[in-house]
Amino acid sequence: MSVELKTEKLSSEDYIELENRYGAHNYHPLDVVIRNASGVWVYDVEGRKYLDCLAAYSAVIQGHCHPKIMAAALEQAGRVTLTSRAFRNDQLPLLLRDLHELTGMEMALPMNSGAEAVETALKCARKWGYTVKGISERKAEIIACANNFHGRTISVISFSTEAQYRFAFGPFTPGFKIIPYGDIDALRAAITPDTCAFLVEPIQGEGGIVVPRDGYLREAEDICRAENVLLIADEIQSGLGRTGKLFAHEWEGIHPDIVTVGKALGGGYYPISAMLASRKIMDVFHPGDHGSTFGGNPMACAVARAALKVLAEENMIERSAVMGAYMMDQFRRFGSPDVRDVRGRGLWIGLEMKSEARPYIEKLKGEGVLCKETRDTVIRVSPPLIISREEIDWALERFARVL
Numbered sequence: 001m002s003v004e005l006k007t008e009k010l011s012s013e014d015y016i017e018l019e020n021r022y023g024a025h026n027y028h029p030l031d032v033v034i035r036n037a038s039g040v041w042v043y044d045v046e047g048r049k050y051l052d053c054l055a056a057y058s059a060v061i062q063g064h065c066h067p068k069i070m071a072a073a074l075e076q077a078g079r080v081t082l083t084s085r086a087f088r089n090d091q092l093p094l095l096l097r098d099l100h101e102l103t104g105m106e107m108a109l110p111m112n113s114g115a116e117a118v119e120t121a122l123k124c125a126r127k128w129g130y131t132v133k134g135i136s137e138r139k140a141e142i143i144a145c146a147n148n149f150h151g152r153t154i155s156v157i158s159f160s161t162e163a164q165y166r167f168a169f170g171p172f173t174p175g176f177k178i179i180p181y182g183d184i185d186a187l188r189a190a191i192t193p194d195t196c197a198f199l200v201e202p203i204q205g206e207g208g209i210v211v212p213r214d215g216y217l218r219e220a221e222d223i224c225r226a227e228n229v230l231l232i233a234d235e236i237q238s239g240l241g242r243t244g245k246l247f248a249h250e251w252e253g254i255h256p257d258i259v260t261v262g263k264a265l266g267g268g269y270y271p272i273s274a275m276l277a278s279r280k281i282m283d284v285f286h287p288g289d290h291g292s293t294f295g296g297n298p299m300a301c302a303v304a305r306a307a308l309k310v311l312a313e314e315n316m317i318e319r320s321a322v323m324g325a326y327m328m329d330q331f332r333r334f335g336s337p338d339v340r341d342v343r344g345r346g347l348w349i350g351l352e353m354k355s356e357a358r359p360y361i362e363k364l365k366g367e368g369v370l371c372k373e374t375r376d377t378v379i380r381v382s383p384p385l386i387i388s389r390e391e392i393d394w395a396l397e398r399f400a401r402v403l
């Protein structure tokens with residue numbers, strides 16, 4: 001028996017009206033209603049074509065509807081999709097091995113969303129603090145950076161410095177200290193014998209594509225090692241090739257104790273995230289300590305395996321480095337008086353405007369380029385890593401008109 005979903009062909013305005021009427025207003029999306037997509041291109045319900053320069057906040061770096069990821073998803077969808085971790089499945093072990101071989105990290109713990117991977121890392125760090133480092137009960141502290149973005153759960157927003165992310169959501173989780181991003185002396189001063197971890201984005205994404213000065217992460221790693229503090233790199237947005245290296249922290253040649261990944265791990269098809277760590281650290285988790293009904297499900301794992309495979313096979317990381325350098329150089333040549341700064345790494349570029357970014361975003365949409373502002377004044381440019389030189393030039397022509 002097949003289940004027929006009623007198909008309705010409505011106009012963009014009708015869809016927007018329905019969404020506004022029946023959905024929570026927790027986003028301020030661009031009014032473009034996407035019906036289908038392929039590669040770097042998306043199409044709205046009226047058939048208008050746009051170049052996707054957001055890539056779902058970097059979750060579709062492999063391009064929309066990548067045929068090999070789709071094939072893996074379809075195949076797995078007809079085989080088995082969900083077992084829970086009460087039983088084992090034949091995809092999770094293979095993904096764990098793939099993650100190890102690709103990243104060099106010894107072990108992985110799969111979850112679903114990025115925020116959950118961060119929560120997992122925080123729990124792991126605290127438990128390591130109590131059971132390995134010997135911090136007294138309830139005293140463990142985690143240091144995070146101002147202007148961070150690590151997700152939206154209560155504990156994660158407990159150390160956000162964005163007023164709106166926190167407003168009227170308290171009381172918050174204690175045990176976090178906030179220091180300025182990029183300030184190595186502040187890190188040194190903040191560490192106490194009760195510090196179990198330092199959580200940092202190697203490049204702050206939602207914070208406005210903020211690249212720390214050279215040496216910052218290396219010095220942070222040295223301090224963490226000397227003080228027996230775990231270094232947690234949140235690579236949920238910056239990882240898996242976005243910056244032109246597998247991980248953004250590789251630009252500094254460091255080896256974090258814990259790395260969180262998400263977004264692109266799902267190849268645009270299925271939410272999956274993971275916390276990666278050494279065996280010594282991961283061993284703090286025992287059966288029953290932590291889990292998720294959907295974490296490590298065979299559907300997600302099959303998709304993630306395909307997502308990682310095409311990343312390597314199609315040299316997407318190298319493409320990000322080459323195409324990103326080209327695009328950044330072109331942006332810098334614009335010399336637009338409206339642009340205060342052009343920064344980023346690989347195909348992850350922030351254009352800091354001298355005024356609100358939203359009007360430029362709306363104009364770009366009119367030109368067929370979809371971007372999203374971050375932190376009011378920054379236009380984030382982060383297309384799928386498969387973007388070609390011709391497609392970049394197509395976009396640049398439109399950026400030039402708007403900027």
Ligand SMILES: Cc1ncc(COP(=O)(O)O)c(C=O)c1O
Pocket residue numbers: 057113114115116118149150151152201205206234235236237238262263
């Ligand atoms: C660095 C970082 N960590 C965590 C998250 C949260 O991921 P999710 O939205 O999947 O919970 C994000 C999302 O943008 C992110 O950029």
